[in-house]
Amino acid sequence: MASAEIAVDRAALFEFLTRMGDNTLILGHRVSEWCGHAPVLEEDIALANTALDLIGQTQLWLGLAGEVEGKGRNADALAFLRDAAAFRNCLLVERPNGDFGQTLMRQFLFDAWHHVMLTALTKSADPRVAEIAAKAVKEAAYHLERSSDLVIRLGDGTDESHARMQRALDDMWSYVGELFISDDADRAVAAAGIAPDPASLKPEWEAIVSEVLREATLKAPTSAYVHKGGRRGVHTEHLGYILADMQFLQRAYPGATW
Amino acid sequence: MATATLPSLDEVWHWLSQVPDPEIPVLSLVDLGIVREVKWDDDTLVVTVTPTYSGCPATGVINLDIERALNAHGVARVRLERQLSPPWTTDWMSAEGREKLRAYGIAPPVDDTAADGRSLALARRLASGSNLTVACPRCGSAQTQKVSQFGSTACKASYRCLSCLEPFDYFKCI
Numbered sequence: 001m002a003s004a005e006i007a008v009d010r011a012a013l014f015e016f017l018t019r020m021g022d023n024t025l026i027l028g029h030r031v032s033e034w035c036g037h038a039p040v041l042e043e044d045i046a047l048a049n050t051a052l053d054l055i056g057q058t059q060l061w062l063g064l065a066g067e068v069e070g071k072g073r074n075a076d077a078l079a080f081l082r083d084a085a086a087f088r089n090c091l092l093v094e095r096p097n098g099d100f101g102q103t104l105m106r107q108f109l110f111d112a113w114h115h116v117m118l119t120a121l122t123k124s125a126d127p128r129v130a131e132i133a134a135k136a137v138k139e140a141a142y143h144l145e146r147s148s149d150l151v152i153r154l155g156d157g158t159d160e161s162h163a164r165m166q167r168a169l170d171d172m173w174s175y176v177g178e179l180f181i182s183d184d185a186d187r188a189v190a191a192a193g194i195a196p197d198p199a200s201l202k203p204e205w206e207a208i209v210s211e212v213l214r215e216a217t218l219k220a221p222t223s224a225y226v227h228k229g230g231r232r233g234v235h236t237e238h239l240g241y242i243l244a245d246m247q248f249l250q251r252a253y254p255g256a257t258w
Numbered sequence: 259m260a261t262a263t264l265p266s267l268d269e270v271w272h273w274l275s276q277v278p279d280p281e282i283p284v285l286s287l288v289d290l291g292i293v294r295e296v297k298w299d300d301d302t303l304v305v306t307v308t309p310t311y312s313g314c315p316a317t318g319v320i321n322l323d324i325e326r327a328l329n330a331h332g333v334a335r336v337r338l339e340r341q342l343s344p345p346w347t348t349d350w351m352s353a354e355g356r357e358k359l360r361a362y363g364i365a366p367p368v369d370d371t372a373a374d375g376r377s378l379a380l381a382r383r384l385a386s387g388s389n390l391t392v393a394c395p396r397c398g399s400a401q402t403q404k405v406s407q408f409g410s411t412a413c414k415a416s417y418r419c420l421s422c423l424e425p426f427d428y429f430k431c432i
Contacts, residue, residue: 042406042416049408056313060342115375131343135312138345138432139412141373146407208375 021061028054125193155216177226291350
């Protein structure tokens, strides 16, 4: 434990941990917005359970982030008391829910990355990171199984569901590339053996995605344009609305508990 | 307190085997395999618990139930420790626990079928339309169908039986 602390800059490790935790926090919150609104009861429950897993993982990542930072902030303080510019989630997870197809496509593109990332992190040089990943990867495998299944069923479904899934893919595609771009913090944790270089995850992600899209009869857009910024705190306007909703209680009634 | 007067660990395990899981009360916390260790640290009983799923909302209640049960048996000092690694697996669920689940109407986990994210194999399996074979806990039929990957809790999936037509929960292998 101590050796990992020494081998890597504390700020870079904090950055990495908040990127992991903010992805699961914001996606978990987004998915939870479906609670009571999904097209069928079983999917409503599945969405809520997926959100729950993601929020649970957030507690582990942000809990460790607070510990590493050493300024007395716990997972709750990091989730509820930071402003948008301090959030490190990728732009993909803050995309609006749209219709059920858009929510699922966003989930699938994320799950494929998440599973590959967590699998790599189970071999992290920092045992605290490795044990969170070993826990989370089992849950992420079920998320990926579910979202792949539904992307295939809806993509290779009716004309209407196919058209909606293709539109969802076209909409979401340019927000994925950000997950594979490395910066100084990524290079620092990669050099310390704590996390893989983001770019190294792309081939495996592409293999999963192209296989599922082929079965789903969907075509990946050819445009290479990438929206980026979330991982360094430059967000779309959507994040502000998410935070206004998510943080309201703790901001209006500091320290409120029940 | 002198060591000689402390309850034995076997006794403690027996007490814990009577604490029901708050979500699936036919199972005890010991059946579920989430109590990983009990030991004495001087006169404090240390109970190590591992979460089932990282977001399981029952975790807080489980800790409270353990503390309350042990206090009721006269253990004044209890310390709960969370252990993440190795992560919980349904392999740790006791044979007795699996039978209790089935009798309660929940299909127990089918071993070695945990999702592993290998979607190449997955896509083929889905394309063929087949599902994992989970026997109906009511009539025993193998003619069942998955309705959703997630059921009433994150640890379960929704199934329906094509023979007796009853819906049921399946406790997923993880």
